[in-house]
Amino acid sequence: MTSRIAVGVIRKAHGVRGEANVEPWTDSFERFEELSNVILVSPDESQTRQARIESAREHRDRALLKFADINSPEEIESLRQWTIEIPEQEARSLDANEFFLHDLIGLHLVDADGRDRGETIDAYEGGGGVLLNVRRADGRIYEVPFAESICTEIDLPGKRIVVDLPEGIDED
Numbered sequence: 001m002t003s004r005i006a007v008g009v010i011r012k013a014h015g016v017r018g019e020a021n022v023e024p025w026t027d028s029f030e031r032f033e034e035l036s037n038v039i040l041v042s043p044d045e046s047q048t049r050q051a052r053i054e055s056a057r058e059h060r061d062r063a064l065l066k067f068a069d070i071n072s073p074e075e076i077e078s079l080r081q082w083t084i085e086i087p088e089q090e091a092r093s094l095d096a097n098e099f100f101l102h103d104l105i106g107l108h109l110v111d112a113d114g115r116d117r118g119e120t121i122d123a124y125e126g127g128g129g130v131l132l133n134v135r136r137a138d139g140r141i142y143e144v145p146f147a148e149s150i151c152t153e154i155d156l157p158g159k160r161i162v163v164d165l166p167e168g169i170d171e172d
Contacts, residue, residue, distance in 0.1 A: 004039060004085040005100065007031060012080060013073035014064050020076045022063040022084060025125075032056035032063045035086060043081045051084075101130065103156055109134055109144065109163045117163060117170055118142070132161075134170070142170045 007026045014021040024032070033056050040049040052068040065084075070076060091100065101123040109117040109132075122133035123146065130146035144150060144165065153162035 003088040005088055005091050006083040006085045008084045010079050010082050013076035016073060018071040018076055020065045022065050024063050029058045029063055032065060039085045040079060041083045041085050099154060104132060106159060108160045110160050111163055117165060136170060
C-alpha cells in the first residue's frame with residue numbers, strides 16, 4: 001500500500017450543488033487549487049474512494065471543494081469526517097526546518113543529558129501552534145509545544161528530537 005498524506009477533512013456539505021466544507025490540514029489554501037485527483041478515506045480507514053477536485057475556493061478559514069460526480073449535499077453528508085488524502089510522493093517539497101506532522105510521530109524526545117523523555121504518538125495543530133502528544137515509558141501522556149525553544153534539534157533519520165523541556169511539563 002502506498003503511503004498517503006491527509007490534506008484536509010470533510011466537515012459538512014455547503015450549499016445545494018454538492019460542495020464540501022473542508023477543514024484544511026495544509027498550511028496553504030492554494031494547495032487545494034493545485035490538486036486534481038485525491039483519495040477520500042473513511043474515518044476508520046476501511047473504505048477509500050477516488051475523487052477529482054473540480055473547483056476549490058476559500059471560505060473564511062475553510063476550503064469549499066466541488067468533487068466531480070458528487071452533486072448533492074446528501075452525498076457530501078455521507079462523506080462527513082472522511083479525510084482528503086494524496087499519495088506521499090505528491091507532497092510538496094519542504095524548506096529547511098519544515099516538517100510534515102506525520103514525520104514527527106514515532107520520534108523519541110531526548111534531553112541534553114541523553115535521557116529518553118518519551119515517544120511522540122501524535123502531532124497536531126492546536127490553538128497556539130503544533131503540539132506533540134508524547135508517551136513516557138510508564139505510559140503517561142503529556143503535550144509538548146513544537147517550538148524551536150523547546151524542540152532544539154530534529155533528527156528524522158535518527159528518529160529523535162532533542163528537547164529542552166520546561167520544568168514540570170512531563171511530570172504527574
